[in-house]
Amino acid sequence: MRPTSLSVTEGLDLSGTTVLITGATSGIGRECARVLALRGARVLIACRNVEKAERMLTEWRAAYGPAMSDRCEPRACDTASMISVQGLVDGLRKDGLAIDRLFLNAGVFAMPRQITSEGFEYTLAANYLGHFLMLHCLATAGILAGAARIVVTLSESAHKNPFSRADVAMIAKNPPVSSAQMFSSPNSKVLLALMMGEFLRRAAHSKLSAIKFNAVDPGPTLTDNVNQGSRVQQMLGRTFGPMLLKKVDEGAAPLLWAATSEAAAAMSGRLFTAVGKEARLPAKCVDADVGAIVWTTSELALGLLPLAN
Numbered sequence: 361m362r363p364t365s366l367s368v369t370e371g372l373d374l375s376g377t378t379v380l381i382t383g384a385t386s387g388i389g390r391e392c393a394r395v396l397a398l399r400g401a402r403v404l405i406a407c408r409n410v411e412k413a414e415r416m417l418t419e420w421r422a423a424y425g426p427a428m429s430d431r432c433e434p435r436a437c438d439t440a441s442m443i444s445v446q447g448l449v450d451g452l453r454k455d456g457l458a459i460d461r462l463f464l465n466a467g468v469f470a471m472p473r474q475i476t477s478e479g480f481e482y483t484l485a486a487n488y489l490g491h492f493l494m495l496h497c498l499a500t501a502g503i504l505a506g507a508a509r510i511v512v513t514l515s516e517s518a519h520k521n522p523f524s525r526a527d528v529a530m531i532a533k534n535p536p537v538s539s540a541q542m543f544s545s546p547n548s549k550v551l552l553a554l555m556m557g558e559f560l561r562r563a564a565h566s567k568l569s570a571i572k573f574n575a576v577d578p579g580p581t582l583t584d585n586v587n588q589g590s591r592v593q594q595m596l597g598r599t600f601g602p603m604l605l606k607k608v609d610e611g612a613a614p615l616l617w618a619a620t621s622e623a624a625a626a627m628s629g630r631l632f633t634a635v636g637k638e639a640r641l642p643a644k645c646v647d648a649d650v651g652a653i654v655w656t657t658s659e660l661a662l663g664l665l666p667l668a669n
């Protein structure tokens with residue numbers, strides 16, 4: 361039997377800790393939010409649709425009672441909109457919050473090319489750039505707790521897809537029309553892996569040095585993900601998904617383990633594909649020179665001052 365979100369967090373008392381999760385109104389992020397709140401954490405539900413989050417909390421109030429649902433708080437944040445991400449961070453700063461656990465989890469795939477009103481390619485903005493900005497601002501503003509744990513959700517695209525790459529040219533306003541739009545989502549996962557490595561290198565000799573950061577590929581999991589992609593992909597996902605894919609509490613388990621266990625803390629900077637199971641990140645995801653270029657390019661694209669290095 362696979363570990364589940366409840367089994368990997370059994371016995372944990374997270375009262376007094378504050379968690380921020382992107383993509384927490386659906387699928388794996390929602391399951392992480394649910395279980396962390398059940399374990400006593402205050403959970404900030406970063407969401408692009410606040411009404412959807414409110415509906416989810418109404419369900420949780422009925423299922424688990426007001427004490428659990430009252431620990432959860434929707435915070436508007438569209439990760440594809442840099443203004444929205446900045447607004448989230450400003451709100452956290454104003455409220456004097458410190459984040460103990462950060463899940464960079466929201467993601468889309470197989471979207472047609474679309475340019476956001478801020479000029480960025482949508483998939484890259486939603487999956488990578490918004491999370492980069494969030495991490496950068498939280499770190500710079502001192503909102504990440506000194507011993508914070510960060511988990512970023514990758515996919516097979518980062519470590520198994522031979523065609524994914526660090527497409528730096530896309531980290532720009534009005535990026536070139538890429539013939540490989542279909543790779544925007546896989547490529548964004550490569551950029552997230554490089555972001556993790558470069559963050560840890562920059563944090564190493566600063567006040568952020570105690571922060572632990574891991575990547576997780578949850579593996580094929582039955583979520584709203586099956587409603588994305590081509591018609592054929594959606595049809596296959598809905599038909600065979602319930603038989604072949606992990607249940608959502610199984611998909612969420614490695615993220616929760618990575619964010620809470622001592623074993624994962626001792627292996628900061630690594631990728632896990634299951635509870636306690638490390639997968640090697642390929643060279644394209646860990647190259648320090650490329651990581652530095654990706655980081656600096658992202659700072660420049662977003663008009664950020666450099667994070668200490």
Ligand SMILES: NC(=O)c1ccc[n+]([C@@H]2O[C@H](COP(=O)([O-])OP(=O)(O)OC[C@H]3O[C@@H](n4cnc5c(N)ncnc54)[C@H](OP(=O)(O)O)[C@@H]3O)[C@@H](O)[C@H]2O)c1
Nearest residue numbers: 383385386387388438439440466467515580581583584585
């Ligand atoms: N399921 C799998 O088989 C699988 C495998 C490997 C990796 N992953 C990764 O796991 C993560 C979670 O995916 P999932 O499977 O749980 O899919 P999901 O059910 O579709 O959840 C994706 C979440 O991301 C949110 N989101 C998407 N775009 C956003 C934006 N612009 N701003 C804010 N939030 C946004 C969605 O918000 P709404 O609720 O408003 O739609 C949703 O809550 C993703 O990063 C995905 O790449 C999934």
